[in-house]
Amino acid sequence: MKTITAYFTSQIHLQAFIKQNDIQDSSQLLIQIFTSNNELAAITKLTNFFANHFPLAQLIGSTTDGEIKDGYVSTNKTVISFTLFEKVKLKTYISDTFENYYQAGQELASALVEENSKVIISFIDGLEGNGEEYLKGIHSIASKIIVAGGLAGDNATFKKTYIFTKEKVVSRGVVGVSLSSESLNVFTDYSFNWIAMGKKLTITKAKDNRVFTIDGRSAVDTYIYYLGEDIGEQLPYIGIEFPLIIQRDGLDIARAPIGREEDGSLIFAGNLHEGDEVRFGYGDIDAILGRTQTHVDKLFNVPVETIFIYSCMARRRFIPEAIEYETLVYNQIAPTNGFYTYGEFYCSPENKELLNQSMSLLALSESSTLSNKKVTLHSNHKKSSTVHALSHLISVSTQEIDSIQKELKILASTDPMTKLYNRRYFTDISTNIFQIAKREQESLSIIMLDIDKFKNINDTFGHRTGDSVLIKLSKLLQKALRTSDVICRYGGEEFVVLLPQTDLDGSAVVAEEIRKKVEQTVLKIEKNSIKFTISLGVSEVNFEKEHSIEQTLNRADDAMYASKNSGRNRVSQKESVSNSKA
Incomplete structure (x- = not known):
């Protein structure tokens, strides 16, 4: 496997580069184009060049918000990456x-x-494309396949992106290339390290990647x-610096706003x-x-x-x-190339995730030779003690808020x-469980129970003993x-139990077992041995006649x-009983 990369300036210079590096057309040649040029005519002209000169090769490309060539970051350029495989089918x-x-x-899968x-390796439209749903679709067909790539960019104009x-x-679509070979070694990683701050907020109204309200307020x-x-006033553009962070499958995942609607809702990248x-x-x-070295070290003793x-x-716009x-x-x-996206794909062991604010990495090798090259990051970036202190304050304060919440x-x-x-x-919770059971057509039952003659216990032994009885029953x-x-604990000496996936007969059996255990219990407090009993009632939801759990x-x-x-x-399980109380 060999990767060679060039900046595209003109077809004459491109032809000279291809000749100089002896790049031959092959069905095992993967060409990736990462371009900041959002002119359809320019993209079409470039793809036509490859269609004519490299009919056997496989090509995918995307418009960008920045390009990476041999580790160097650029803007307003076009990067062309040639990867020639030996055994991989494309x-x-x-x-x-x-x-x-x-x-x-x-x-696609x-x-x-x-x-x-x-x-x-796949790219999709960066504005209308729903990366999360797209990955779910791939996962439903091929759960073990690794997916890398992301959403196309358009230099943060948020007008039109292309993949090709x-x-x-196309401006609204998906593109991908599969790499198939028993000898291909694949390694993936991602780096995030944004700090979650403030109290937890709840999404109160949303549809897919459009959020209407958060804690009852409009998203804006x-x-x-x-x-x-x-x-x-700067939304959605400034939103990339202040994403919303959610935790899924143990990963901190950011969701950055990419669109703003007149009703105050925001469109997010996932x-x-x-x-x-x-x-x-x-x-x-x-x-x-600060975490870059940790991620680089992961490639030690990995075929790359x-x-x-x-x-x-x-990331590029935040720390240019x-x-x-x-x-x-x-x-x-190893040769390192890529581009800056509007959302990047990453495969965790549990799932395929759409990330924002992250750097995702795909390392490939057809060789089994392990990389034994120790690489050390040398940074001239000067750390700010003030910024570090403020970041630490935000982190600690957030933890304290979380604990209080x-x-x-x-x-x-x-x-x-x-x-x-x-x-x-x-x-x-019972209202939610009621709705779930109704939707899934599952049984749902309730047990109501009350301590018999609880007032006598309080009057005879005192309220402290009465409290001990309540605690014992709870356990x-x-x-x-x-x-x-x-x-x-529904109130006083009355308790209620909600039993999902349990019909009337099943709940009656459970209720009887509880009744027996209580009846056999002796509570010893100081010199007193206290026995008590309970009365129970059971019912099962009738979804045809009952529209709420209260019934x-x-x-x-x-x-x-x-x-x-x-x-x-x-235990009683009557469906129609007297309203008289004892």
Whole structure:
């Protein structure tokens, strides 16, 4: 395997470069073009040149927000990378005829992936392209294939991007090349190191990659509220410096805004879902560059013959003077080329992810020879003690806010005495579980239970003993029930249990087991041996007649009081019972 790269200035100079380096047309020659030139005519002229002079070679290309040639970063240039393989089979695909990007990913994977395919290098439209859905589509067809590449750029004008092959240039579409060979070694990595800051915010309304509201505010107003009017006026362009950060599969993933709508919503480079918890991200140059050596060291004792970097535009624009510190060092290991994207692809062991604000790396080798070259990063970048102190302050303050938020969340959702969920939390979670069970057509049941003659316990032994009885019952319930069951202290001596995937007969069996365990329990407090019983009522949701969990809850409550009226210490599962209370 050999990679040779050139800047394109004219066809005459390109022909001279090809002749000088003896680059021959071959079905095992991969040509990648990374160009800042967004003129359709210019791109078409260049691709026609390769169609005429390299009919056997495979070519994919993308417009950019910056280019990488042999580790050097440029703008307003066109980089052409020639990689000649010895054993790898190459196959390209391009399409702009699909209903959505999930389908586009499925169709590309179906067309490209073969039995020994190791990796797909792919570029998609940077403005309309939904990279997350696209990767999901690929994953649904070929879960083990590695995907590298990213979203096309257009020099941050956010008007039109292009991706292309020799035969076709499209502004809305997908392109990819599969690399198939048993002897191909593939290594991937990514570098992020943006700092999450402030409290967690919740996405309250979103559809795919369009976010309408965050914590009830419009997405634009949320940026203005936390970062100021000046930042709000510069959206979406300034958004690359302050992305939203979410954690998925153990990865910190940024979502940067790339579009702004009149209704105050923002279009992000990847999906965000209702209920997602996010924080604003802050870029610290020292933190970003400080981890470069760690990532470079990962390539020690790894087979490497060529490296491709697909990095986020935000990194280049955030640290333009220092950005080459994290690219040139890789060229000391192997030829390093690529471009700056509007979103980069990365494969983790669990999934395929669309990243923002990250630098993704693809290292390839047909040789099994391990790289034993120790490379040390030499940076002239001067660290700022002030910036470092502020970054540390942001990090520590964020951790403290997170800790406080967790404590407040626990306080808001749990009963302080029994440590069970409280009535407020039960109301919220039961509604969600009701909707899920209805959608999935699964059984859902409720147990209501109450301590019999609890007032007598308090009057006879005192309220402290009564509290001990409540705590003991709580522990018995936690031990007897599944982790998927929701247990709540509903009020006073009354408890409620929500049992997913459980029908009426099943919940009645569970209720009877609980009743027996309670009946057999002896609570010893000082010199007193206290026994107590409970009355229980069960009901199953009837989705044809009941439109909310409250209706089922009322029937369980009625059934529980039927047990009390029938002598207590028993389980009732009547569907229609008296409203009288005992």
